[in-house]
Amino acid sequence: MIARLFKFHGGVAPEGHKDESAGTPIRRAPLPSRLIVPLRQSTRTTARCCVEVGQKVLKGQRIGESEGSFGTAVHAPTSGTVVDFGPYPMAHPSGLPTRCVVIEPDGEERWIERQPFDIDSAGRDAALAWLRDCGVVGLGGAAFPSHIKLGSGGGVDTLILNGGECEPWITCDDRLMRERAAEVLAGARILFRLIGARELLIGIEDNKPEAIEAMRAAAREAGDEVRILPVPALYPMGGEKQLIRTLTGIEIPYGRFGAEYGVQCFNVGTAYAAHRAIVHGEPLVDRIVTLTGNVAHAGNWEVLIGTPIDELLALAAPAADTDRWLMGGPMMGFALPRLDVPVTKACNCIIAASPTLMPPPPPEQPCIRCGECARACPAELQPFELYWFSRARNFDKAKAYHLFDCIECGCCAYVCPSHIPLVDYYRFAKSEIAAGERDRNAADQARERFEFRNFRQEREKEEKAARLAAKAAETRTRTASETAADTPAASGASATASIQPGAPAPGVPAADDPAAKKKALIAAALARAQAQKAAAAPRNTADLSPTTQAEIAAIEARRQQAGTEAGTQTGSGATVATAEPRDARAEDEAR
Numbered sequence: 071m072i073a074r075l076f077k078f079h080g081g082v083a084p085e086g087h088k089d090e091s092a093g094t095p096i097r098r099a100p101l102p103s104r105l106i107v108p109l110r111q112s113t114r115t116t117a118r119c120c121v122e123v124g125q126k127v128l129k130g131q132r133i134g135e136s137e138g139s140f141g142t143a144v145h146a147p148t149s150g151t152v153v154d155f156g157p158y159p160m161a162h163p164s165g166l167p168t169r170c171v172v173i174e175p176d177g178e179e180r181w182i183e184r185q186p187f188d189i190d191s192a193g194r195d196a197a198l199a200w201l202r203d204c205g206v207v208g209l210g211g212a213a214f215p216s217h218i219k220l221g222s223g224g225g226v227d228t229l230i231l232n233g234g235e236c237e238p239w240i241t242c243d244d245r246l247m248r249e250r251a252a253e254v255l256a257g258a259r260i261l262f263r264l265i266g267a268r269e270l271l272i273g274i275e276d277n278k279p280e281a282i283e284a285m286r287a288a289a290r291e292a293g294d295e296v297r298i299l300p301v302p303a304l305y306p307m308g309g310e311k312q313l314i315r316t317l318t319g320i321e322i323p324y325g326r327f328g329a330e331y332g333v334q335c336f337n338v339g340t341a342y343a344a345h346r347a348i349v350h351g352e353p354l355v356d357r358i359v360t361l362t363g364n365v366a367h368a369g370n371w372e373v374l375i376g377t378p379i380d381e382l383l384a385l386a387a388p389a390a391d392t393d394r395w396l397m398g399g400p401m402m403g404f405a406l407p408r409l410d411v412p413v414t415k416a417c418n419c420i421i422a423a424s425p426t427l428m429p430p431p432p433p434e435q436p437c438i439r440c441g442e443c444a445r446a447c448p449a450e451l452q453p454f455e456l457y458w459f460s461r462a463r464n465f466d467k468a469k470a471y472h473l474f475d476c477i478e479c480g481c482c483a484y485v486c487p488s489h490i491p492l493v494d495y496y497r498f499a500k501s502e503i504a505a506g507e508r509d510r511n512a513a514d515q516a517r518e519r520f521e522f523r524n525f526r527q528e529r530e531k532e533e534k535a536a537r538l539a540a541k542a543a544e545t546r547t548r549t550a551s552e553t554a555a556d557t558p559a560a561s562g563a564s565a566t567a568s569i570q571p572g573a574p575a576p577g578v579p580a581a582d583d584p585a586a587k588k589k590a591l592i593a594a595a596l597a598r599a600q601a602q603k604a605a606a607a608p609r610n611t612a613d614l615s616p617t618t619q620a621e622i623a624a625i626e627a628r629r630q631q632a633g634t635e636a637g638t639q640t641g642s643g644a645t646v647a648t649a650e651p652r653d654a655r656a657e658d659e660a661r
Contacts, residue, residue, distance in 0.1 A: 078315040080448040081304045082481045084238050084401070086277060091360050091368040092241040096249055098372045099385060105147050105173045105376035106158050106412040109134045111205075112213040115141045119171060125152045130182040130353050133171050136202055142215050143205045145353040146173055147374035149180040161379070161397055161414055165407040173376070184351035189260070194223050197264055197348070204347035205354045205415075209339030210308070211398065213416040216340055219329075220264050227332040229267040230317060231258045231341060233274035233281065234301060234308035237399030240419040242358040243338050245370045247274070247281035251288035254338050255296065257345030261336055270296045272338075273313050277303040305401065306479040310335045312448050324475045339418075357415060361386040363396075363422035373413050379420060380409035388422045396421040400428065401480040435488040443482035443492060449475050453482040457492050460499035465506070468499050553594045 110116040117134030121127060127146040134144030150173045157167035187200050198217040208214040210232060231254075235243040247254055262270045274282050285298050301307055301316050311322045313335060320331050328334055339357065346352040355375055362368040365386035373382060379395070396403045397420055405423075443453035451472055459468035476496050483492045614622070 075299070075301060076316055076319045078312045078448055079450045080446045080481060081306065081312075082446055082484050083304055084484065086303070087239045087362070088241050088244070088277065090239070091362040091370060092244050094369040096245050096358055096370045096372055097385075099374070099377065099382060101148060101175045101177060101179075101374070102377045102381045103174075104153070104378070105150075105175065105374060106378060107133065107144060107147065107171045107173065107376035108158070108160055108168050108412060108414060109144055109170065110160070110168045111142065111144065111207065111415050112215075114215075116169065117141060117144045119155055119169065121152050121155075121171060123152055123155055126150075127152060127173065128180050128182045130184065130355060132203070132353075133173075140215055140218060141202075142207055142217075143203045143353070144171075145205055145355050146171075147355040147376050148173070148175045149178050150175040159408060159411050161406065161411040161417060163404045163407065165411075170376075170412070186351050187348045189263075189348055194264055201344060201347055204352070206340065206343050206347050207354070207415055208337055209343060209357055209415065209418070210337035211402075211416055211418060213414070216261075216336070216344065219334065219336070220261065221329055221334070223264065223266045225332065226265050226267050226329055226334050228269045228271060228318060228334075229258070229262045229265055230313060230333060230335045231270070231272040231338055232308060232310070232313055232335050233272055233278070233285070233338045234313055235278070236275060236303070236305045236308040237401055237403075237419075238305075239362050239421050240360050240399050241362075242360045242370050242418050244278050244281050246342060246358055247278070247338055248284050250342060251281075251284040252292070253345045254342050255285065255288045255292060255294060256349065257341030257343070258296070258336070258338075259294070260344050260348050261341055265334060267334070271317050272296060272298045273301045273307075273317050274298065275303040275307055276300040306448055306477070306481070309448060309477055309479065311477075324472045354415065357413075357417070359413060359417055360419040361422075362419065364389045364392045364424040364427050365422050375415060376412045378410055378412055379406065382413065383409065383420070383422075386422070389424065391424045391426065392422045393425060394423045396423055401484070402478060431491070432489045434490050437488055437490060440487060442485045442487065446481040446485045448479060448481060449477055451476060453492050456499070457490065457495050460495040463499075463502070465499055465503050469503065473499055473503075549591055549594060552598070553590050 109119060115136075115138050118137050119133065120135050121133045127133060127150060129146060129149045131146045132143050133146050133152075136143045152171060153174045154172035156169065158170040158172070159165050160168040187197065189197050192200075198220060201220075202215065202217040206216045208216060208219070233243055233247055235241070258270060258272070272285060274285065276282075282298060282300055288294075289296050289298060299317060301313070306312055307316065310328060314328050314333050315321055318333055320328075320333060322328055322331060343354045343357075347354070356372055357375065358370050359373045359382070360368075360370050361382070365388045367385065367387050369386070371382070371385060383395070395406045395409065397406055397417055398404065399419060400421065403419070403421070406420075437454055437457060439454055441454070443457075444451070447453055449472075453476075455471050456468055456473055456476070459465070459471065460473075465473075473496060476493075478493050478496065480493050483490065486492060
């Protein structure tokens, strides 16, 4: 067991501004006029709508089915009526729309039937499925599905509960640990059991003494051996790799994850949500949000998911000179392009900004390669090199310098004397690389489909040719057998004597004579046609009157007479009496 703390590279210490909102207890936000619940709660996946417009729903009722391995369910935050389903703008810098379910609350707050989950008898896999169906995700800002992060139940020795909350202005985790420490600790024990760890550590920044004492008191009361460790208040201490390094000394390499080295992190809010889901059977329908900044009543509110932000802001009474709103902290957050977007599971803070409180950044100046950004980077990257490669659109070199290991914490931009918005360049490069990879994947798929189409056409062509060749061979075999059966055999010794050695028999085509083969095929075809004609019975001759039968007999007699007269003509004009031509043809066929 490691008894001391370690240090990570870089980091900054901006002014915390925690006291503005940390002094008042958590309050419950009132019901809004409507709830806009996004089916996409993260960038990884979206849920499938399972309700209809006009349908009555209860609080906690599932309105979105999880899809894919990274999917989680979405639930109704309150009871009411579904009034719309369609695209609505989401809380994102782009302001792009996403599919949402709009619910009009009825004010009754009627819950579904809630039942605790028996984790002892159900087993681990069923518990993970329960967390997925309850919509439990990471509440630290990334909204990563918790049932995926819990892994396979082995290989993780240390579970870390992240109570760092290093971003300035944000105090939602601080108030949660102060007021609901026992439930947070119980949720941590659930995660600890499901992940199969042997050690539980809770890291809390040392600028939160009340939260540290509350968690320690809850651990003493529960008789828990959990280790609650104060860590230095240094931004970004709340980063996963930075907290792991501080508490365990394990340094996670570029492109790797903590679970590969036997350690995993969860936010304290995630642990609280897991406790409510397992012990009380409540899906994740609300979260604690910090409202602070240029407001008269800063604090933390328990807000229903889907609450429009413009209705929520009135609770904090923003000042008149507020010119923009930030979602998240000032280091990693973004300015909201509009205020009618809903609160999501990833929304932990909304800051009112003003020119006095947060002055606009000075104009960007050329990079002087001072190296301050590299000294402050907690990921130990070279931000100035990434800046040049991103600006020059040399994305291959940016990837070679581990662009995607940048956690976008903003330390480099915070210390830059040239006021370069470095994180914006990195985000631009990441988006361009991702778009290029999507285009390449689409082109590869199109090429594969085209090549398979050509292969399929060639295969079908070969199969068709093989079928035709087999049918032609069968036809030739059948024709040859029928020709041999229909060819008259030579008779008498004179005929036998007249055959020269090696010459074909009379009436038998030479093997190498194409004309003879063709004539033989024609003769065989004519013979078959005549046989079919002779065997064909006349139709519509049943139940005829005697007069009609007599007329038919007369016609047949005349036809026979005409055939007899035609058959008497032979060779050079000699006449051979043939009384019955049908019998002669039969005799020829017999020969």
